[in-house]
Amino acid sequence: MxxxxxxxxxxxxxxxxxxxxxxxxxxxxxxxxxxxxxxxEVAQRFGEQVGGADYYRDLGNSLLRITSGFLLAAVLGVTFGVVIARSRLLGDLLQPSLEVVRPIPAIALVPIAILLFPTDEQGIVFITFVAAFFPILVSTRHAVRALPTIWEDALRTMGGSRWQVLLRVVLPGTLPGVFGGLSVGMGVAWICVISAEMISGQFGVGYRTWQAYTVVDYPGVIVGMITIGLLGWLTSSAVELLGRRVTRWLPREASA
Known part of the structure; x- marks a missing residue:
């Protein structure tokens, strides 16, 4: 090690x-x-920014936006993924609209977010939510459909209800696929929240990076890029660590 x-x-x-x-x-x-x-030069600029309050305020704003949008996407993405995969009627009703919207890049929805939401902050959270929602939805849907039917049949033969099947078979069995979608969703969410901050934000790492570019502060731009990379790595690692903790009951391959 x-x-x-x-x-x-x-x-x-x-x-x-x-x-x-x-x-x-x-x-x-x-x-x-x-x-x-x-x-x-980048290290010197990084030291200057770390010593100021603006750096931490930007970190806090970006993390709050990511957390809000990602948690909402996680709840709704898993819920819709399970519903669409388990119910033919609801799948027919919901999936066509979702599949039409899914190919649209989340960042392309910035003009719509500006028109819909009364504040830029709500619009940025919306962009973050959309970016994370579809990877989570698709991964969950595929994970539910890939479950062996024999697991469900075994519980039903023992008198299990639909809710018991959902709670004891479907949700635990789909966890690896769900966390795969959550990890991808987190990465995509960071890409879009930074882009949204550059376009319409007032605070945040993306906004500060763009401001550094406009005043030809290239060391500041690199500091912003490094900060974005570290934040994305730490949050994605946290999701993967949580996934490993939650799925400890799964058999693991022996390490070489």
Whole structure:
């Protein structure tokens, strides 16, 4: 295990050293590294931002938007996925409309969100919700339909009701697929919330990154990008960790 962490940290260090060398020497090998800030400049700018209150206010705003939109998407995505997969009538009623909306990029709904919602904050949460909703919905629907029917039949032969089948077979059996959708949904939600903040936000990591670009603060832009990457990694890792905890009862492959 220690060897794997050494390898991971080593690869990161090599990447940073290569970045520093290429930018410090103004290398131009088709790509113009002379236009990028060095690692030292980015580190200095990062230290300045971490020492100010605006950085943490932006973090809090982005995390609040992600949490609100993602939790709503998780509840409704799982609910609709189960309903559509389990009920032919409701599937016929709901799935056509959802399938028409699903290919539309969530960020393309920004003008609609501006028209529909009285505040930009509500519109950004809506964009985040839409971005996460469909991956969760589709993963849940496929997970429910992939369940072996013999599991349900076994419980029914023992007198199990529809609710018991749902609670003891369907929901536990679909958890791996559901958490796969949640992990994907979290990543997509971050992409869209940052884009929405750049377009119509007043605070947040995306807004601050765009503001840095408009004033030609390229180290600040890189700091914003790194912050976005770290936030996305931490939140996705949290979802995957929760998924492993919840599905501990599943058989695992032996490690090599």
């Amino acid at each position: 220690a060897g794997r962490w050494v390898l991971r940290i080593g690869s990161l260090v090599v990447g940073l050293v290569l970045w520093q060398v290429l930018t410090a020497t103004d290398a131009e090998v088709w790509l113009r590294f002379s236009q990028l800030p060095t690692v030292v």
